[in-house]
Amino acid sequence: MGDVLFIALRRLRTPLITLILAYAISVAGLVAMPGLDGSGQPMKLGFFHAFYVVSYTATTIGFGELPWVFTDAQRAWITFTIYLSVTCWAYALGSIFALVQEPVFRTAVARSRFTARVRRLDEPFYILCGYGQSGTALAHAFDALGTRSVIIETRPERAARPDVEIYQEPPCCLAADARWPDVLQDAGATHPRCKALIVLVSDDEAAQAIAIGAAALNPGLPIITRVHSALARANLDSFPNITAIDPFDTFATNLEMALAAPAVLWVEDWLSSVPGSACPQPPIIPQGHWLVLGFGRFGHAVARALERTGSTWTAIDSNLHLTDEPHLQHSDNSVESLGAAGIDRAVGIIAGTDRDAMNLALVTRARKLNPKLHVIIRQNHVAERSLIEAARAQQCFVKSEIMVRECLQLLVAPLLNRFLLQVRKHGAELAEQIAVRLLTGLEERVPHIWVFNAYASYPGLRAALSGQAGAPLRLKELQIHPLDPSLRLCAVPLLLLRGEEEFMLPALDMELQSGDRILFAGREGEERLQHRFHLDPSPLEFVRSGVEPARSWIFRQLQKRPRVR
Incomplete structure (x- = not known):
């Protein structure tokens, strides 16, 4: 907003001064002109009445001889005021129209609106630097996942494309050079809701400048950069929060x-x-x-x-x-x-x-x-x-x-990426075991991927993970249908992460500890059913005992009373 005001004041300085001087001369002259009151006695208008008359006369919205009928001298001065003020207003309005058409001013207004939109975002978002083929495909992929994008593109015609493309949540777009730190800051590189920054520019030098500049602004921000040379990749690998990808x-x-x-x-x-x-x-x-x-x-x-x-x-x-x-x-x-x-x-x-x-x-x-x-x-x-x-x-x-x-x-699925890297490391033998488990437990379709967090902070897992429930929580219990214990969820555990320790294809009778994260592959909808174990302890008690536990305080008290034989 500061740039917009500065440009406006600089461009309109002369028209505004001219308009102020025209009003000052018109008001001062009308005050000095002799007039007559209603009884024919000599009088002069005060500054308030003079300013009032000049205001509605100069803007051509009306005319009236107030508070009394004007004398010939006052009418002559009003005639001069009309021509002076209309000319000055025409000059001022022409300058305003010219200012609105200036590329510099329009860019400043767009930048100000963009910055305000990004500042008001209260949902997670990704920053995309570059809106070519890869940027367009990635922005639409994020939109399909329900995540908003903020786009920086140097070419104005590309930056305008999202306005005519179909999005569920229209991205915020700015035509600017992302190598400038202030552009990255306005785009939300230091915003608390920014999840990551992805650099998809074609030039490796520009990609390095953007990625390193963003890392300097926010060292904790994950950054993904597309590069095409080994030198650029080696330079970016020196930064712990930058991941360089060479598509070739x-x-x-x-x-x-x-x-x-x-x-x-x-x-x-x-x-x-x-x-x-x-x-x-x-x-x-x-x-x-x-x-x-x-x-x-x-x-x-x-x-x-x-x-x-x-x-x-x-x-x-x-x-x-x-x-x-x-x-x-x-x-x-x-x-x-x-x-x-x-x-x-x-x-x-x-x-x-x-x-x-x-x-x-x-x-x-x-x-x-x-x-x-x-x-x-x-x-x-x-x-x-x-x-x-x-x-x-x-x-x-x-x-x-x-x-x-x-x-x-x-x-979106960092644990899946970690799992796939381990599959590459272990080779074909492990891959074949995974394929057999997927074919056995699931249909021949691409499964949905999700992560189940076994945290004691969840009300439904607190007792089982803290040892208060007697029996420890086992992985196989998360595969039981929380509404019907006779059924199994179509979900295959692929990876269990305990701190930095990884368990590939974990055993189903494995005891879970607080802080464990389990990567599941399964049918659509199974994640929502599994999420019931987080909400309250009754689903876990139900799958263990087969008897639905009392939920209200009254029924829990009745359940504690000894049965009368």
Whole structure:
């Protein structure tokens, strides 16, 4: 608001001074003009009456000779006042209209309104720096989860897009450079309800500046940053609250898992896909010789992943400025080049250039030479999705989808992300056990994921976790239906976190302690039923005894009385 007032006063200084002087001259002249009262005696108007007459005359809303009929001298002065004041008002109004149209003033007003909206937020929100393809997809994902977003975008046309897009809770948007600390502060980086800041700008230097600036403003704020180089990632890894994600490396890691441990990737896709959707099919990617068409950052990442799994590869790129490598051919993507690269013995190709039309053309040309190829294609622009779909590839790399999935795992379900990292660490054996347990306890659908907190502060768990209920609380009791003990909840415990100790696929008879957190996967609605154990002790007593306990004070007193035989 201070910037708006400062700009307004600076731009309107001359018009306001001119208007004040016009009023002062008009009032002073009318006071000095001789007049007559009702009895014909000489008199002069006071300053109050003179200001009153000039006010309604200068604004052209009326005219009257008050308190008495004016003399010729007063009428002459009023005529002069009319022309003077109307001219000054026209000048002032023209200056106001010009001010309203100025980009600087409009930007200041938008910034002031944005800051006020963010300051009034009394619900959790995320800050998104960048509203490109990834930012748009992530903002809509947060909106579907019922969480508001605050968006900072340097390009005004992008910052205006949320106003015409469909949101349940419209995000707060500002067209500004997030590298400035005051912009981050106005966006709520120090707001107590801010849950995290996600940086999705295309330039690594800008991403580092934004992330480090936000970390300096609020060292306890979780920050997720998209980067594209190892140097930027190394710089940001020095900060404990910053998580750097390289979508190219993430996809390459998934490709490596699909080749070396497909069960691990299958479990990860199963648990992190959209709840309620069909269970994804296990990935089947052949080992052997691969062609990498386009050897930029994406091509480098997937080529290294193929090497780590024992597969061979040959890259083709027409860019002569690329560093020479043993498996790189500096040539066009002609039929001869593909033949020289070994298209006849290849098991698959990766079309990874930064142009979607080129990727489609490469896939089409390669399939003519070898129809049995396994195809992985890169999509660069969401507007050209139809081109990618026409390629009928077995796998598609979409940067925005990678970022949305990684961010949701880190922010919405951090315990799930921790669980999946442990699955990667333990390998295929544990992944197969998880798949068997999910198939046994649940349908072949993507389950809902939630965390059950076993805290003694909850009224329903206080007695069981503090030892007052006699028998300790066991994990298997949380799987009993709180309204019908003869039924079981469709919920599978995946991870039990006790402090920093992790129990993968915990045993059902395991005793729970206060502070334990259990990651469950189950059917929709089971979380609400399980939440009943938090509210009061009667559901837990019911599932243990099979007899519904007395809830009111009167019935509890009657229950204590000895029965008469």
